Amino acid sequence: MRNLIYMAICSLGFSITGAALAQTPAPQPIEKKPVMETASMRLASARNVFMTRTHGGPIPYDAIKSTVEGWGRFTMVASPDKADIIIEIASNGDSGVQVSSTAQTSPETGQEEKSTSTRKDISPTDIRMTVSDARNKRVLWTASESVKFAMKEKAKENNLVEAAEHLASRFHDRLESSPPK
Numbered sequence: 001m002r003n004l005i006y007m008a009i010c011s012l013g014f015s016i017t018g019a020a021l022a023q024t025p026a027p028q029p030i031e032k033k034p035v036m037e038t039a040s041m042r043l044a045s046a047r048n049v050f051m052t053r054t055h056g057g058p059i060p061y062d063a064i065k066s067t068v069e070g071w072g073r074f075t076m077v078a079s080p081d082k083a084d085i086i087i088e089i090a091s092n093g094d095s096g097v098q099v100s101s102t103a104q105t106s107p108e109t110g111q112e113e114k115s116t117s118t119r120k121d122i123s124p125t126d127i128r129m130t131v132s133d134a135r136n137k138r139v140l141w142t143a144s145e146s147v148k149f150a151m152k153e154k155a156k157e158n159n160l161v162e163a164a165e166h167l168a169s170r171f172h173d174r175l176e177s178s179p180p181k
Helices: 002-011 016-023 039-045 058-071 153-176
Strands: 048-055 085-092 097-105 112-120 125-133 139-147
Touching (some): 039 139, 125 153, 139 153
């Protein structure tokens, strides 16, 4: 009986192994896992940038913005919604002169006495540049640069520009060291 079943199967053009294979389900396609995009990959693929000044004076912001625009790598956009990355510029410790005056009544004479004091703030100035992904707000790169101290206003402005340009140069070097897309 067994031979009859075997001969019937063979006469139909099937082999035992072929019949077994025909009942095996077809393999399912392998699902591709999403590629984890690193900070370097995101920076390398960015084309549109939105820049903003979050704190401090306009000199560091203007210097970094003009440097980034001069590279020709990015297109400046007017809103973060249209950007691939957002560059935030902040500076603190902007030194300056503070003048205060007070008026008090003298207990001895009963007359009003005025006094004036001047104070020069010589705290160090730092410039911070933070680059984040516009989609998910993840920080991709951040650095800060200390500004050299100067007493004269023109020298102070020159030092601010120099520190801001150095910070932009460090960002440029980071971009150029990124692996190609």
